[in-house]
Amino acid sequence: MKKLVIISMLLCLVQMVPAQSLKKIWEVQTLEAPESVVHYNGAYYVSNVSGQPAEKNGKGFITKLDTKGEIIELKWLEGFNAPKGLGIFENHLYVADIDRVGLVNLDTGEIEKWYTAEGATFLNDIEIGPTGTVYVSDTFGGNAIYKIEQDAIELLVKDEKLDYPNGLKLDGDLLYVATWGVVTNPETFGTDVPGVLLALHLKNKSIKNITKSFGNLDGLVRYENGFIVSDWISGAISFIDSNGDVTALEQINPGTADIAYLKKENVLLVPRMLDGKLTAYEVSDN
Template sequence: MKTLISAIITASIIFLGCSSTDSPQTNLDLETIQDSTQIAYTITGLDGPEAVRYDAEQDVYFISNFTGGGNDQDSTGFITKADSEGNILELRFMKGTEENPLHAPRGMFIVNETLWAADVLGVHGFNKNTGEQTDFVDFTEFEIGFLNDVSADDDGVLYVTDTGVPRVYKVEEGSATVFLDSLEYAPNGITLNPENSDFILAPWGGAQTFHAFNADGEINEFATLEGGYFDGIEFIDSNLFSASQQDSSIRIFNEDTEKILIKTTGRPADIGINTKLNHIAVPYIALDRVDIWKLSE
């Protein structure tokens, strides 16, 4: 009976999190540019936090620590586990293995019980409950530029951006292949559009046009946003939130508006969404801190 109830609750969360509507959720405050009074919690004591991923099942945040950053193979990277109120539960919850250590982990995505994290040489898989490394997909057969962010489709197939080459890789059944190559822009953040199952790519550098691609590799322009040097992107319903490092802001885009929603206290990296409370977790690499902002009234 307990297993059945748990399955029903999990299914409800997935359904709510993936639903799409023509208008924003009624409890989202999208009308005003928010300031620091809207910060619900702050997580400190980190080491170059690059990305945040929320796990609704455990009600926790996972935070990838960039440490020295770059592509140095220094084995110093780790992933922190924190609760939804910003308390660190375990600073070095995920560390990799001696054979495949974490160097400078970046974007993350959860598929079932596995948290996948992009790193210098490939993509690590961790048991999200125990922190144990269970998988490693080696990318060294490719001319790696800068592996950056990870997302997945409904079947658990991973897509990984390479901002340095620039290209997008596909990871299926533990093997990586080049999916999109020689792009005209450097892809940074990647996320799944809940309305049509296309993936959206955020451009790094001076580019401002976001592109979408489908499972067949067809690419189209999605939207052009103000700002620049875009990092993490996430949806809540039909609202796309993007981290713009050019003007230190979180921008919102939907069919009715495109504007700054939050003026952040530093250069925002790969954001995460608390899907239960509509909180947005914003990591700042240079500040060793994550701010969790309220999007709901």
């Protein structure tokens, strides 16, 4: 009996130990409210809100970095209001910008066109499928997800069950959504009940919660058999396993935004809006 108790205690301790840990590699400063980051052809591209996140002020821009975090050009591309989520398909960069999505040719560095999302108020994260279908979350006020397909943007789903959707990650017919939670304090974006990770079935539009309520979630990436997610309000970076259990990996300052994970390099990139920084971490198994 005593042996069984000891074994049970050891199993509990093993479950409490985080499966991963983060080690800082490099960090770039002097950014202006960086929100999202993507990798293309040996460089990183970072969206800078550079003002209020829902203000159409023309101040937003994209920064280009090398893979060591050195700034190649701070204002590589201007002409945005408050750019947030980024996504790349082939040689084009998609940029979520309040109520529109910009299409940027990465070879020429020019904005080729805009997709205006009717009814959108806070376009946020971008996820792109294997054939080029673009999904865009509309977080505050919208409770919606838009889709760009065949060179046109349309409302995919609008549902209160989306719980103020933010980070997106596609897996077959499932679109996983990291949610913020219903905002009850418009001044601070605070919530009485924080967000969850949920799954939207793209064929029948059904919505299922994967986790319990645990944070005001922003970025979402796949890692091994689960996900890594950022919490904008608390600054926490957490791992969600295949059972929906959440383990904290790192506590950073508030403002951790749309994270990116480069599997080949095993690097997690964390934009830190309120600190004006982008931090790169190595993810290691304990």
